[in-house]
Amino acid sequence: MVGEIKVEGVVKRFQQQNAEEVIALSGIDLRIETGEFVSLIGPSGCGKSTLLRLIAGLNGADEGKLYIDEEEIKKPSYERGLVFQDPMLFPWLSVYDNVAFGLKARNIYKANHMEVQKFIDLVGLSDFSRSYPHQLSGGMAQRASLARALVNHPKVLLLDEPLGALDAFTRMNMQDELIRIWKERGTTMIMVTHDVDEAIYLSDRVIVMTPRPAKIERCIEVQLARPRARNNPEFLSLRSKILEILHFTGTVAEPNYYL
Amino acid sequence: MKKLNAxxxxxSAILAILVDYGVGNIDKHMPAKHPYFMYLLVVLLGAFTIIALLSYFNPKAKEWIEDRSLFIAATILFLNVINIVTxxxxxxxxxxxxTLDKIISIIVEDRDFLALCLGSSGKLLFTGYFFGAIAGFATGIAVGFSNSANYWISPLIRILGPIPATAWIPLVLISFPTTFTASAFLIALSVWFPTTVMTSSGIFNVRNAYFEVSSTLGAGKYYQIFMVGVPAAMPHMFIGLFNGTCASFITLMTAEMLGVKNGIGWYINWQKEMMAYANVYAGLIIIAVTFSILITLLFKVRDNVLVWQKGVIKW
Structure with missing residues (x-):
């Protein structure tokens, strides 16, 4: 098995319009095991999406290094598939051609064209392979973009709030879908989310990040058997624990009274 | 009224026939060899009678004629009025x-020469358009994707582009060996500018996330340019091509004054100088029909290429 991610002392700064520097990530150390499902959670501005983009190789770190299977990450690669909140399907291609894009781009479509239909079936879009993206609902489009990333057999799948734009019911269905795919493929998954429930429901480990300075506040192991129940007492206690961490380290002032 | 729609x-055609047949002619006009306008009206009468009858059986024909019947009737009435007035x-x-008889007679009797003119205009137009469009795409893509091309070529486009192609005539005439190449170059120039501008602006407007996604899917630089950038910019490119087409028509008419042997623009100009206005109108009608067919073709191609755009944007 492959797909181990190592992040060592990564610092990322952004220049703002007024030439002020914003520290998007200050000294991140993180190790994600092969086949692990990890969620990055935290308020806006805590650098979780930035971290994901660095792992994808879309941006470079200012300090520190990132590795996949001991190899330094320098540029984007099909080994690290990426799914955004917006499905970003290519609107000029049908669902089939969207999914086939990676294989064609890597010039291995001829030998592997059976894979395309297989992954379309895997995400349950068998009847829509000839449709264009504008004909799909939000949930279907997100499934298609998942299939598009998976067809490359990435070692790691990076998910940037993949379910953020979906309604509550579609969202819960898609969460189960993600778990099913993850179990079936054993791909390492790293997901950015705003949703504490989603993070606990899906992940082996929830990484709680805080803004200013943008760093990892705590890593919380979720040792619950799958399938998980959202109303399990342990689930709820983890939930309040995470909420507590987020609450007390944010900008919210401590209450000025004592009981 | 509703029942009579089809x-x-x-x-309207019957009315026009009655007028043409029943009302006496004024003898100021040179009569044409044949009553061509009457022939046209009879053809129209026959065609629309068949369509009107068809509309009782075929829902498609019914829809087609009911959409357009008022416009067609008004057009025939307009011809009728022209006939009365002239x-x-x-x-x-x-x-x-x-008279309309005279104008139609030119189209019919002069058809060989008109076809020859149309042919040479077509050759000139397509040569210029083809090279102009290719050059436009190439420059647009280069400017859109390469920083150094953008740095060096963009100012050039901004300065040279807005100059009407026809303003280059003095320079072009002395720089090209033949008038054909000179005229073709002018047309190419007029197509090149809008195509370049719209292609590059289309590429600049492609959401960066498309390139990011494609790079995480394993697409290399050139694959990204031609399989992501170009198709995403295609709607803009078609606007450029459309503007280029209109500009090329204008340039064609002017370019044909550079001493070509024949051509439809040249024909009109020549006949105007001969005071043969029936021929001028005949030429104008042919130009109108040809150009509108070309534009329709371009729209058909666009609809096919941009089938994915249905429901996204329309222009």
Whole structure:
């Protein structure tokens, strides 16, 4: 098995319009095991999406290094598939051609064209392979973009709030879908989310990040058997624990009274 | 009224036939060899009678004719009015406003020469358009994707682009070996500018996330340019091509004054100088029909290429 991610002392700064520097990530150390499902959670501005983009190789770190299977990450690669909140399907291609894009781009479509239909079936879009993206609902489009990333057999799948734009019911269905795919493929998954429930429901480990300075506040192991129940007492206690961490380290002032 | 809808063109044609047959001609006009306008009306009458009858059986024909019947009837009525004003009453100066018979007779009797003119205009137009469009795409893509091309070429486009192609005539005439190449170059230039500008602006407007996604899917630089950037910019490119087409028509008409041997623009100009206004109108009608067919073709191609755009944007 492959797909181990190592992040060592990564610092990322952004220049703002007024030439002020914003520290998007200050000294991140993180190790994600092969086949692990990890969620990055935290308020806006805590650098979780930035971290994901660095792992994808879309941006470079200012300090520190990132590795996949001991190899330094320098540029984007099909080994690290990426799914955004917006499905970003290519609107000029049908669902089939969207999914086939990676294989064609890597010039291995001829030998592997059976894979395309297989992954379309895997995400349950068998009847829509000839449709264009504008004909799909939000949930279907997100499934298609998942299939598009998976067809490359990435070692790691990076998910940037993949379910953020979906309604509550579609969202819960898609969460189960993600778990099913993850179990079936054993791909390492790293997901950015705003949703504490989603993070606990899906992940082996929830990484709680805080803004200013943008760093990892705590890593919380979720040792619950799958399938998980959202109303399990342990689930709820983890939930309040995470909420507590987020609450007390944010900008919210401590209450000025004592009981 | 509603029931008669499909028959409106037929009624209008019958009215025009009655007028042309029943009302006496004024003898200021040179008569044409044949009553061509009457022939045209009879053809129209026959065609629209068949369509009106068809509309009772075929829902498609019914829809088609009911959508257009009022417009067609009005058009025939307009021709009828022109006929009355010219041939019947001679209200307009005879030399500038010949009879419809005369205009149609030119199209019919002069058809060989008109076809020859149309052919040479077509050759000139397509040569210029082809090279202009190719050059436009190439420059647009280069400017859109390469920083150094953008740095060096963009100012050039901004300065040279807005100059009307025809303003180059003095320079072009001395730089090209033949008038054909000179004219073709002018047309190419007029197509090149809008195509370049719209192609590059289309590429600049492609959401960066498309390139990011494609790079995480394993696409290399050139694959990204041609399989992501170009298709995403395609709607803009078609706007550029469309503007280029209109500009090329204008340039064609002017370029044909550079001493070509024949051509439809040249024909009109020549006939105007001969004061043969029936021929001028015949030429104009042919240009209108040809150009509108070309534009329709371009729209058809666009609809096919941009089928994915249905429901996204329309122009």
């Amino acid at each position: 028959w409106l063109p037929v009624l 041939k019947k009453l001679g209200l307009l100066p005879v030399i500038f406003f010949p």
